Amino acid sequence: MRIGVFICHCGTNIGATVDSAGVAENAKSLPDVVFATDSMYTCSEPGQDGIIRAISEHALDGVVVAACSPRMHEPTFRRAVERAGVNRYMFEMANIREHVSWIGKDKEANSNKAFELVRIAVEKLRRNRPLTPKYFPSTKRVLVIGGGVAGIQAALDCADAGIEVIMVEREPSIGGKMAKLDKTFPTVDCSSCILGPKMVDVAQHPKITLYACSELESVSGFVGNFEVVIRRKATCVDNTKCTGCGLCAEKCPSKKSFDRFNEGVGTTTAINIPFPQAIPKKAVIDKSFCRQFVKGKCGVCAKVCPTGAISYEQQDELLTVQVGAMVAATGYDLVDWKVYSEYGGGRYPDVVTSLQYERMMSASGPFGGHIKRLSDGKEPKNVVFIQCVGSRDVSIGRPYCSGFCCMYTAKQAILTKDHIPDSQSYVFYMDIRSPGKGYDEFTRRAQEEYGTQYIRGRVSLIYPKGDRYIVRGVDTLAGAQVEVEADLVVLAVGVEAAANSPHLAEKLRISYDKFGFFMESHVKLKPIETNTAGVFLAGCSQGPKDIPSSVAMGSAAAAKAIGLLSKDMLESDPQIAQVNINRCVGCGKCINVCPYKAIREIDFRGQAKAEVIEAVCQGCGLCNATCPQGAVQLSHFTDNQILAEVEALCRC
C-alpha cells in the first residue's frame, strides 16, 4: 500500500502548539507511508489540491490527514480523495486539533501525541478496504412533532412542496405559545391574526394530517424509513362527530376547571374548546375536573351534544405510521418561578407571569381585553415589570439568557399604556438585550414615547402593603435603593426546555444538553441537523428564540427534509457489518442483539447462517462485539483494525 500523510497547521490553531513539520517528518518512518508533508490549511482549496496532486504524483492509494475532528471535515477530505480517483473510504483522519493542540500548551508532549494519533490512523488505514455505498428507497412523508409556530411553518413548507406531513401536537390545539400572545413585537401585530390563518392552513391542507392531544410513543427504523407509533390520548369526544358548536361547554356544570390555555387566569369548564381559534376546533374533556369521572355521574354533555359525539369510555389509541424524516419542534416551557421567595413564591395573586399577563390583555382572554387585577378586579395604575426571572441566574441552574424577554417586556409596557392611558410602568432590568431588526428602536419607544421607567437593577423583595405591593430593589445607575408601589407585578419568566424533552430526545436518539435543549449537529454550520440522520430541529426545542427565528428555523428544517426526500433513493453508509459465512455457526446471537433487525437467518446448503441486510444495517457493531466466532465484522472497524490501533499504541 502507498500512503500519503498530510499534517495540517490550521493556521496557528494547530501550528502554535504542535510541531506539524516535525510530525510530518516522523510520519515518513511509518509502514507503507511513501509521502508525508505539512500544509497550512489542508481543508482550503490549495490544501485539497495538494492532496490530489500528491495522489497522482506518488501513486497513493490511501491518505491520512491529521487536522481537526473527523466530525468536522471527514466528508470534505473523503470527497477530495475521491476526486483524485481513490476510493473515499481509503482515508483516515487523526484529530490533532480538538484532541491535542487546543487542550494543552506543552509543544513536546503535543507533537509526540499528534504523531501517535497519526500512527494509529496509518495502522487503521493499512487495513481498510475500498467500499461502495448502497442505495435504498425512502418514505416520502415527514413527521412534525409540535404544532407551535415553528412546527406549523415546517409542516406547511413541506406540504407545499408536495410531501405528506403528519403533525403531532400534545395539547388539544396547535398554535403553541404564540397562540397565547396578545400582540407581537416590534410591530405590535395581533398575534392570533397572523398565526390564525396559518393554523387554518394546517387544518385544510390536503397533504397534512393533524393529530392533536397526541404524543410520540416510540420510534424505530432509520433515516428514510422510520416507523413511528403515535399515542392518541382519549379526549372522550369523537372527533369525527364533534362540530365544535360549544353547546357542551355552555351546559357543563363543572365550571371551576383549571384553564390551561389561559395559564390559570380565570377558570373554564371540564369540557371545553381551549380558545375560539383552536385548530382542530373540537371539544376535549379534562378528566381531573369532569364530574362523570370525579363523582361517577353527570353526563350532561352527552345529553346536550346534538351529534352524540361524547364517549366517556374512549380509550387511548396507538397508531403506527411510516415516515422518512422528522422535525422536532417541541418548543419551551416557563421556568418554575415559584422558587423565588423574594417575589412571593406564588402567594400574591397580583404577581403574575408574562404569559399570564398576555392572556389578561388579550381580547380573547378571560377578561375580554380589559386588564384587571386577579385579586379584586380593579384596573391597575402602577405596573412593575421584573426581567430575568429564571434567566441568567446560576443559583437556580439557569445561566443562559432567554433572549426575548427584554423585547416582550417593552411590548407589554407599551400595551399597558395603550389599555390604561393614566397608568405608569416600571421595568427592573439587568441589561436591555435587543439585537434584531427594529428591536432597539422599539425598546427606546417604550421609554421615550410611552414613558416607561427603566430601572437598572434587581428586585430584592416584594411585599404587600394595604391592597398594593411594595417592590424594593436597587437602582445601580443612581446607586440607591428604590421602592415602587405597584398594583400589579409582571415577572418576565425565563425559558426552559419543554417538559419531557430529554425523554423525547431519547426516543428520537438525538442528544440534548444539560438544560434539556436538543443538540444540533454543529453549533455554527449545522444548526438544523442532529447527529441522527433524518431528524431535524426547529424552534425553541434547540434553545430560546423569538418568533421570526422560530419561523425561519421551521422553514429551514422543512428545506432539509424536502432536500433529503427529494431523492428517490438514499445512499447508505457502507461502513456496515459483514458476515464471514465460513466462520458463522448460525447461533443467531447477532440476530438477537441487532437494534435494527438488520440481520436475518438464511439457509446455506442446509446450514443456518447469518446474513446482513445491507440497506438496513446502521453500522453500530453490536453484532461484531457479540459474535463468539468473530464471524461478523464491521467494515472499517474490524477487530483487526481496532487491535492494530491498540497494538500501535502499546507495543511501540
Next chain:
Amino acid sequence: MSVLTGKERRIVGFLCNWCSYGGADTAGVGRFVQPTDLRIIRVPCSGRINPLFIVKALLGGADGVLVSGCHPRDCHYAEGNFYARRRLEMCKNLLPLVGIDPKRFEYTWVSASEGQRWQHVVTEFTKQIHALPPAPVFPESPEIERLAACAGE
C-alpha cells in the same frame, strides 16, 4: 518513543463517535486544558467494544484504559450502551483474575455537549493512573494471541 518517559503514562481511550468523541471535541473547542497522556481510538458505539480490546491493551503495556459512551437510554443506536454497560462491568470485575488492578480501567458516560465533564473525567482518570505504579510487564501469552488472532481474521 510513544510516551514521554517520566511525564506521561500510556492511556488508551475508546470513545463512542456520537457522544463522548463529540464531548472531547467540545472540550477542545472550549479550550478545556487536559493532561496529554490519553490517546483516543474512535469507535461507532460503546457496544462495539469487545472486552478483549481492553484486556489486550492492558496486557500489552497500557497503564490505563478509559471507555466512554452515551448516557444509558441515550444511545445513538437505541440500546448499544446497555450491552456495553454489562460487558464493561463484567470486564472490570474479571481484570484481577488476569492480574490487572481494576483501577487501571474505568468506563463512563459523557454526552457530546459535556465538554467540561470530559475535561474532568480525563483529568481524574489520568491522576488515578499516575497514582499507580507503571504497568506490569506480562509475558507474551499465546492463548490471548490465539484468541485475538481468531477474532480478527
